[in-house]
Amino acid sequence: MRLGLKAGINDQQIADRMQYQPTYFEFHLTAEDVTPTGLARLRGKIHYVRSQQVERIILHHPMNFKGRHLELSMNEASSPERYRFLWQSTLDLLQLAKAEDVQLLVHGAYDDPIEELTTGYGNITDAIRVLFKRLDYLQRIGGENIMFENSISPIFYYGNPIFDQAIFDKGYRLAFDTSHCFIKLQGDQTAFLQSLTTLREHIVHYHLVDSMGQQHDGLQLGKGKIDWTQVLPRLNTKASSIYEVQLADQNNAQEMIASHRYLTWIERQLPE
Template structure:
C-alpha cells in the first residue's frame, strides 16, 4: 500500500505532509490556485514536492467557483462566468499537468440537486449526453495525464453494472472514491466490491476513505462500515492512492497516516 496524502497549496500543510515521506501527493486546488499568479505558484510547489522525492503528484481540479460547484455538464446559460472559469481552469491545468508530467483529477459530477444539474437542459438524459461528450473531449486531449472521479450524482457514479460497463468501454482513466460508491448504494459492500472489480483495469487512482454509507462523512479507515478485507484484494496494484479522510486540523495529517497504518496492517494480515 502506498502512502498518499492530500493538502492545499499551503506551506504549513505541505511541510506537515512531507515529514511522512509520502509516495503520492495530491493538491486540493481552489479557484485562487488557478488564476495566473496561482498557476505560477502551483508550478513552483510541484517542482518543490518532486525535489523532496515524491514520485506521484496529482492536481485535484477546484470544486467550486464563487460558491457553486463546477459541474462539468453545466450549460453556459446557467452561469456564464462559472462556465468560462470551468473551461479556462480545466484547459490550463491539462496543459500544466502535461508540462510537469503530473496527473489532473476532474470530477465527472458532484452531487448538486437534479434541478441544478438540468438547468439549460430538458432532462437528466440530455445533461448526461453533454457530460459524456465533454469527458470524451478531455480524455482525448489529456488522456495520459487526466482521470475522472465518481460521485453520488445521477450523472456520473459507479456501482450500476450497466453504467460501469459503459464507462469501461469509453476508455477513460478513472479515479475511484470508495466512499462515494458506498454512499450512493446506501452502504452496500457487495455493490462496492463488484464495481471495484469491474472497473479495476481502468482505475488509475483511488481516494480511500471510510463511511457509514449515509452521507459524506470522510471517516478514517476502519471506523466506518466499508469492509476493507474485501476491498483490498480487488484494488488495482498499478494505481496510486491517497487517504481522503476528514482531518480535525488541516495542518495535521494524523488521520490520513492512521488510515495508512490500518490498511497496511490489514494487507499484511491478508497475505498470511
C-alpha cells in the first residue's frame, strides 16, 4: 500500500500532508477554487505538490454551490444558476486536468432526497437516464483524465450486482468510496466485497474509509465494521487511493496516517 492523502487549498493543510511524502494527493475543492482567481491558485498548488514527488494528483470537484449539492443529474429549468455552475466548473477543471496531466473526480450523485433528484423529471428512471447520458458525455470528452465516484444515492451507487454490471459495461473510469458502498448496503459485507471484485478492473482510484454501515461516519480504518483483510486482496493494484477519514483537526492528518499504518499492518499479515 502506498500513502495517499487529501487536503483543501490551504497552505497549512498542504504542508502538513507533504511532510509524510505521499505517493497520491487529492485536492478537495470548493466553489471558490473554480473562479478564475481560484483556478490560477489551484494550478500553482498542483505545481508545488508535484515538486514534492507526488506521483498522482486528483482534483475532487466541488460538492456544493450556495449550500446545495451539485447533482450531475439536476434539471436545468429547476435550478438554472446551479446547473450553469456545475457545467462551467466541470469543463474548466477538466481543461486544467488535461493541461496539467492530473485527474478530475466527479460524483455520479450525492444523497439528496428522491423528491429533489426527480424535480423537473417524470420519475427517478428519467433522472437516471439523464445522468447516464451526462456520464457518457463526460467520459467521452474527459478520457483518461476523469473518473466517477459512487454515493448512497439511488441513481448512482455500487453494490447491486445488476447495476454494478451495467456500470462496468459502460467502461467508465471509476472511483470507489468504500464507506459509501458499505453504507448503501447497510453493512452487508458479502455484497460489498462482491462489488469491489466486480468493478475492480475499471476502478482507478479509491477512497479508503471505514464505517459502521449505517450512516456517514468517516471512520479511521480499523474503527468500523469493514473487513480490511478481505478488502485488500480485491483492490486494483494499479489504482491510486487516499484515506478520506474524518479529522479532529483539518491541519493534522493523524487519523489518515493511523489508517495507513493499520492497513500496512494488515497487508503484512496476509499470506504471500
